[in-house]
Amino acid sequence: MRRIVLMMSVSLDGFIEGPNREIDWHRVDAELHRHFNEEIRKFGGLLDGRVTHELMAGFWPTADQDPDSTAEVVEFAGIWRDIPKYVYSRTLERADWNTTIVRDVVPDEVRALKEQPGGDLGLGGADLAAAFLRHDLVDEFRVYVHPVLIGRGKPLFPESHTPTDLRLAESRIFGNGVVLLRYERDSTAPAPASAEA
Numbered sequence: 378m379r380r381i382v383l384m385m386s387v388s389l390d391g392f393i394e395g396p397n398r399e400i401d402w403h404r405v406d407a408e409l410h411r412h413f414n415e416e417i418r419k420f421g422g423l424l425d426g427r428v429t430h431e432l433m434a435g436f437w438p439t440a441d442q443d444p445d446s447t448a449e450v451v452e453f454a455g456i457w458r459d460i461p462k463y464v465y466s467r468t469l470e471r472a473d474w475n476t477t478i479v480r481d482v483v484p485d486e487v488r489a490l491k492e493q494p495g496g497d498l499g500l501g502g503a504d505l506a507a508a509f510l511r512h513d514l515v516d517e518f519r520v521y522v523h524p525v526l527i528g529r530g531k532p533l534f535p536e537s538h539t540p541t542d543l544r545l546a547e548s549r550i551f552g553n554g555v556v557l558l559r560y561e562r563d564s565t566a567p568a569p570a571s572a573e574a
Contacts, residue, residue: 379421380497380516381487383506385533386555387520392530393503402525404553409521410449412551416519418456421495424509426502427466430476433457438474463490463498465505482508507535517561518543524554 386403387393394400405413417423425433440446441454462476469478479486482505490498500506500515509515520533543560550556 382517384519388527395530420499422461426505429502430464
């Protein structure tokens with residue numbers, strides 16, 4: 378069965394964006410971009426909220442046509458156009474580039490998607506991730522900690538009253554100081570109470 382993989386960049390103080398949605402503090406160099414390309418290429422689909430999807434759709438479809446684009450950007454533009462995308466939105470009417478619009482996070486529908494053949498499913502966007510977490514649907518966490526404190530903004534994880542036990546599966550330090558922490562669900566821990574109760 379495919380897994381839902383939350384893959385997000387975060388500041389050292391736990392924010393995914395500044396108070397005005399700034400992400401200019403991300404330290405994405407050629408090495409890290411190549412890593413992202415390799416990882417995302419393995420996914421069988423991307424799950425995003427509307428805001429994240431529209432940001433991506435506003436740049437990546439034609440990013441490889443810019444003569445100043447790096448090899449990593451050119452490569453990712455093709456990956457992004459080709460990969461199946463599921464955008465969760467109650468308001469979006471139309472989406473191009475191999476995209477399916479989904480209105481709500483329905484656990485049974487997500488489980489059915491996981492049962493389809495193909496690679497794991499990459500989950501992005503804090504609000505969508507919060508919805509998946511409320512329904513206990515995230516199987517793996519890939520958190521890229523950037524060496525910066527931004528002081529305030531949108532936190533990666535929402536407040537919760539239920540602990541989630543994880544096990545460190547991998548860590549990696551990139552040359553620019555970004556650290557990947559990859560956690561999987563700890564199958565030895567007791568199962569959490571149903572999030573749907």
